[in-house]
Amino acid sequence: MKRITRNFAGALGIYLMVFFPGFAASQAQETSFHNAPASAKEMKNPYAGQQGASSKATYHLRCARCHGENGEGSGNIPALATGKAQSATDGELFWYITKGDVNNGMPSWQTLPRAQRWQIINYVRVLGGSKPGSPRVATTPDEAVAVAVNAPPPKAPFTDYRFEKPGVVRKITLNDLPAPFATNSAGNSPKLVPRPQKAWPQVPSGFKVELYATGLKEPRLIRTAPNGDFFVAESKSGEILVFHGITADGKPERTETFATGLNRPFGINFYPPGPNPQWVYVGNTGSVVRFPYQNGDLKARGPAEHIADVPAGDGHWTRDIQFSLDGKKMFVSVGSASNVDDSDTTPAEKNRADVLEFNPDGSEMRIYAYGIRNCVGLAVNSKTGELWCSVNERDALGDNLVPDYITHVQDGGFYGWPWWYMGGHQDPRHKGKHPELKDKVITPDVILHPHNASLELTFYDGKQFPAEYQGDIFAAEHGSWNRSVRVGYELIRVPLHQTGHASGEYEDFMTGFVVDNGHVWGRPVGVTVAPDGSLLVTDDGSKSIWRISYTGK
Ligand code: HEC
Structure with missing residues (x-):
C-alpha cells in the first residue's frame, strides 16, 4: 500500500x-x-x-x-x-x-x-479462551497436518499422538508444569474421517480388540447394569439404549431402546446399589430423572419421574451420577458454564464446576466438592467407597497447561477453578483474587496430559485380565482441540497397585484413532466392565462400541 x-x-x-x-x-x-x-x-x-x-x-x-x-x-x-x-x-x-x-x-x-x-x-x-460461542484461533485440519510434520518430538513427560503407544507408562508431576502462555494456544479441532481400511485400535500384547456394535448415533456414557446388560446414552438423540449379551462372535444378542425424549442424557446409574435395583437414574443436562426398573428390563416399565433440577445452560453439559455404597447419598457432577469465568461475578456459574450431593430422592442438595472445572466421569471404588472423578481442565494457557486429572474427591475439597490451578498456581486471568484459597487447592492423584479431555472412568473388577489389573482404573480420553499437536484419543489405564491408591502413573492402553494432526477416526468416551471381564469402550467418532478381551497370546 x-x-x-x-x-x-x-x-x-x-x-x-x-x-x-x-x-x-x-x-x-x-x-x-x-x-x-x-x-x-x-x-x-x-x-x-x-x-x-x-x-x-x-x-x-x-x-x-x-x-x-x-x-x-x-x-x-x-x-x-x-x-x-x-x-x-x-x-x-x-x-x-x-x-x-x-x-x-x-x-x-x-x-x-x-x-x-x-x-x-x-x-x-x-x-x-474458549468462552461458549466465541470464535477461536482456528487451524484448519490441513494446516494442522503440516504443524505435526514440522514439530520436534515433545519434551518428556509431555507427549502427543505420534508417541502414544499401548504399554507406555507416563507420569507428570507439578514440577513439570510450564508457565502460562509458554506456547500459543491452538484451535485444533479434528476433522472426523471414516476409519481407514487398515486402521484398528491397538492394545498391549495379550489383548485383542473386536467391534461389538456400530452404526450408533453418538454413543457416550456406557454403564453395566447389575444383571450384566449395557446401558448406553445416545446423548444427541435423547435416548438410552440397552445392549443385552455377547454372542459367540462378539456381538450383542439384543439391542433395545430403553427410553426416549430425554434432554442430552449422559449419566446412568442403578438404585439402590446391589444386585436388585428398583430404579434407573439418568442425568439429563438440566435434571436428574429416574425410571422404575427390574433386572432384565429392556424398556422402561414406566414414565420418567423428576428427581432434581441441576444447573444447565451454556458450557459443559454432561451430568454423571453415582451413589454412595450405602445408598444414602447421590452424587451428580456439573461442569462449568465457561472456560474460566469468575464464579463470584458470573451468575451462570452458580453451583457449577462442582460435584453436588443429594439424597437419592433429590432433596437436601449441597456442594460436595468445588473448583472442579468439568468432572465428566464419576466412579465409586467398591472396595474403599471413595468417589473418583475424571476432569477436564481449562484452555487457552498453552499446549502443556492445565493438566486434566483423575482423582478421588474429598468432601469439601477445593480443586482450584477458576482462580487457581494445581500446585497453588494462580490463573493469570484472575490475578490477585482469593489469596486465601491458594493453599487449599488439592493436588489430584493422577495428573494427566493437558488437553487429553478425560471422560468416563471405571474400576476394573472383572476376572478376565491378569491379576495385576485388579482394581485398576480405565479411563477414556476423548482427545484435544486446544493443542498444536494433538494428544489423547486413547483409553488409559491407571494402576492402583492393589492398594486402592494411585501413584500418579498412567499407561497408554488402547490407541490408534488418529490419522494425522488434522484428522481422526475415533474418539473414546465411555468405558465399562462386562460380566465376562472384557472391557467395552464407546467411541463417538466412529459411532461404535469396541470390546477388549485378554487372550494371553
Ligand atoms: C490509548 C488507549 C488505547 C490503546 C493503546 C488501544 N485501545 Fe482499543 N480502545 C480504547 C478505547 C478507549 C476504546 C473504546 C472506544 C469507544 O468507546 O468506542 C477501545 C476499543 C477497542 C475495541 C472495541 C471493543 C468493544 O468491545 O467495543 C477493540 C477491539 C480494541 N479497542 C482493540 C485494541 C487493540 C487490538 C489495541 C492494540 C493494537 C488497542 N485497542 C489499543 C483505547 C485504547
Missing part, C-alpha cells in the same frame, strides 16, 4: 474501499460490531492459527497499556478477553482496529503492518 500523505480521513476512506470492496455500499448498514460493513465481517484472517511469539509481544507493546495485560479492560476502556470483542469476527476486529475510534480514545492502527494487526487479533482470541 502507498504511504498515506493526504488528510487522514480521506486516506482512510480510500484504504477501506481498497481492502473492503463493500465498504462504500454497506457503510450505512446496521451490523453487530461498531457498524462494521458486511465485507469486513466476512474477511478471513490469513494468519489464523499461525501466531508466533510475536503476537503476544505486539499486543503487550501496543494494546496492553489501555486494555490491560490480559485484555481485562479498565474504567471505560472495554475488555477484549470478554464481551463484544469476542463475539466479533476476526474481520470485524481488523476493520475496527484499523480505523480506530479516535474521538473515543481508541487509536487507529492502520500504520501498523497488516500482519501485525492480524496477529494481535490472534492474541485477543487467546485472551478470550
Whole structure:
C-alpha cells in the first residue's frame, strides 16, 4: 500500500474501499460490531492459527497499556478477553482496529503492518479462551497436518499422538508444569474421517480388540447394569439404549431402546446399589430423572419421574451420577458454564464446576466438592467407597497447561477453578483474587496430559485380565482441540497397585484413532466392565462400541 500523505480521513476512506470492496455500499448498514460493513465481517484472517511469539509481544507493546495485560479492560476502556470483542469476527476486529475510534480514545492502527494487526487479533482470541460461542484461533485440519510434520518430538513427560503407544507408562508431576502462555494456544479441532481400511485400535500384547456394535448415533456414557446388560446414552438423540449379551462372535444378542425424549442424557446409574435395583437414574443436562426398573428390563416399565433440577445452560453439559455404597447419598457432577469465568461475578456459574450431593430422592442438595472445572466421569471404588472423578481442565494457557486429572474427591475439597490451578498456581486471568484459597487447592492423584479431555472412568473388577489389573482404573480420553499437536484419543489405564491408591502413573492402553494432526477416526468416551471381564469402550467418532478381551497370546 502507498504511504498515506493526504488528510487522514480521506486516506482512510480510500484504504477501506481498497481492502473492503463493500465498504462504500454497506457503510450505512446496521451490523453487530461498531457498524462494521458486511465485507469486513466476512474477511478471513490469513494468519489464523499461525501466531508466533510475536503476537503476544505486539499486543503487550501496543494494546496492553489501555486494555490491560490480559485484555481485562479498565474504567471505560472495554475488555477484549470478554464481551463484544469476542463475539466479533476476526474481520470485524481488523476493520475496527484499523480505523480506530479516535474521538473515543481508541487509536487507529492502520500504520501498523497488516500482519501485525492480524496477529494481535490472534492474541485477543487467546485472551478470550474458549468462552461458549466465541470464535477461536482456528487451524484448519490441513494446516494442522503440516504443524505435526514440522514439530520436534515433545519434551518428556509431555507427549502427543505420534508417541502414544499401548504399554507406555507416563507420569507428570507439578514440577513439570510450564508457565502460562509458554506456547500459543491452538484451535485444533479434528476433522472426523471414516476409519481407514487398515486402521484398528491397538492394545498391549495379550489383548485383542473386536467391534461389538456400530452404526450408533453418538454413543457416550456406557454403564453395566447389575444383571450384566449395557446401558448406553445416545446423548444427541435423547435416548438410552440397552445392549443385552455377547454372542459367540462378539456381538450383542439384543439391542433395545430403553427410553426416549430425554434432554442430552449422559449419566446412568442403578438404585439402590446391589444386585436388585428398583430404579434407573439418568442425568439429563438440566435434571436428574429416574425410571422404575427390574433386572432384565429392556424398556422402561414406566414414565420418567423428576428427581432434581441441576444447573444447565451454556458450557459443559454432561451430568454423571453415582451413589454412595450405602445408598444414602447421590452424587451428580456439573461442569462449568465457561472456560474460566469468575464464579463470584458470573451468575451462570452458580453451583457449577462442582460435584453436588443429594439424597437419592433429590432433596437436601449441597456442594460436595468445588473448583472442579468439568468432572465428566464419576466412579465409586467398591472396595474403599471413595468417589473418583475424571476432569477436564481449562484452555487457552498453552499446549502443556492445565493438566486434566483423575482423582478421588474429598468432601469439601477445593480443586482450584477458576482462580487457581494445581500446585497453588494462580490463573493469570484472575490475578490477585482469593489469596486465601491458594493453599487449599488439592493436588489430584493422577495428573494427566493437558488437553487429553478425560471422560468416563471405571474400576476394573472383572476376572478376565491378569491379576495385576485388579482394581485398576480405565479411563477414556476423548482427545484435544486446544493443542498444536494433538494428544489423547486413547483409553488409559491407571494402576492402583492393589492398594486402592494411585501413584500418579498412567499407561497408554488402547490407541490408534488418529490419522494425522488434522484428522481422526475415533474418539473414546465411555468405558465399562462386562460380566465376562472384557472391557467395552464407546467411541463417538466412529459411532461404535469396541470390546477388549485378554487372550494371553
Ligand atoms: C490509548 C488507549 C488505547 C490503546 C493503546 C488501544 N485501545 Fe482499543 N480502545 C480504547 C478505547 C478507549 C476504546 C473504546 C472506544 C469507544 O468507546 O468506542 C477501545 C476499543 C477497542 C475495541 C472495541 C471493543 C468493544 O468491545 O467495543 C477493540 C477491539 C480494541 N479497542 C482493540 C485494541 C487493540 C487490538 C489495541 C492494540 C493494537 C488497542 N485497542 C489499543 C483505547 C485504547
